[in-house]
Amino acid sequence: MPTLLQLDSSPLETAVSRELTREFVNTWKNAHPHGTVIYRDLAVTPNKPLDAQWIFSVFTPDSVRTPEQIEALALSDAFIAELEKADEYVIGVSMHNFTIPGTLKLWIDQIVRKDQTFTYGAAGPQGLLTGKKATFLVATGGIYELGTPAGAYNFIEPYLKTVFGFLGVTDTTFVTAGGTQKLMSPDTDRATFLQPKLEQVRELVA
Numbered sequence: 001m002p003t004l005l006q007l008d009s010s011p012l013e014t015a016v017s018r019e020l021t022r023e024f025v026n027t028w029k030n031a032h033p034h035g036t037v038i039y040r041d042l043a044v045t046p047n048k049p050l051d052a053q054w055i056f057s058v059f060t061p062d063s064v065r066t067p068e069q070i071e072a073l074a075l076s077d078a079f080i081a082e083l084e085k086a087d088e089y090v091i092g093v094s095m096h097n098f099t100i101p102g103t104l105k106l107w108i109d110q111i112v113r114k115d116q117t118f119t120y121g122a123a124g125p126q127g128l129l130t131g132k133k134a135t136f137l138v139a140t141g142g143i144y145e146l147g148t149p150a151g152a153y154n155f156i157e158p159y160l161k162t163v164f165g166f167l168g169v170t171d172t173t174f175v176t177a178g179g180t181q182k183l184m185s186p187d188t189d190r191a192t193f194l195q196p197k198l199e200q201v202r203e204l205v206a
């Protein structure tokens with residue numbers, strides 16, 4: 001039975017990205033009634049920037065790690081186990097300052113680990129998360145279509161494609177709800193605004 005890993009990263013309960021991941025997961029559950037969904041809300045998962053203890057722990061061989069070093073890597077181990085267990089990932093992403101929210105970056109820092117999620121082979125770096133697919137459901141206040149001048153300010157898609165590709169996840173899909181700043185206006189009806197994006201999300205689910 002397939003397993004889906006759902007991540008949300010917006011700090012807001014009313015987030016557009018959360019509404020999109022919810023739609024994806026509901027559609028996925030209908031398509032896979034016996035499937036399993038692992039859920040991580042990164043906005044409330046305690047995490048912190050990588051520190052010296054974490055870095056030294058990673059570079060210490062498993063067999064000689066101290067209890068403190070094992071503890072320093074516990075969250076990273078848990079996140080990586082979820083990535084390995086899941087067949088596919090759906091990740092809600094808000095645009096914050098032209099890129100991903102800090103909570104998502106902290107999670108990425110925990111999962112990029114040599115000999116766990118990538119290694120160095122004869123041909124250079126090699127991702128170890130193979131056979132997975134990732135869907136990114138993104139919400140941006142402005143509109144930053146790649147290929148347009150404004151697209152140069154969108155660091156979300158190039159960054160996520162690069163880092164997930166580095167880990168071996170090359171089957172990636174992005175759906176972006178651009179222009180959510182319109183939702184601040186009383187002239188914009190939220191349901192009408194979101195309807196085409198929700199439809200696009202439903203169509204993604206096999």
Ligand SMILES: Cc1cc2nc3c(=O)[nH]c(=O)nc-3n(C[C@H](O)[C@H](O)[C@H](O)COP(=O)(O)O)c2cc1C
Nearest residue numbers: 010015016017094095096097098139140141142180
């Ligand atoms: C801290 C913060 C930074 C933001 N930075 C940008 C930005 O750089 N560009 C942009 O178009 N919108 C920006 N926005 C607007 C959000 O991208 C927009 O509200 C989006 O819907 C957030 O996703 P969410 O609804 O899933 O939380 C920012 C919003 C916040 C709260």
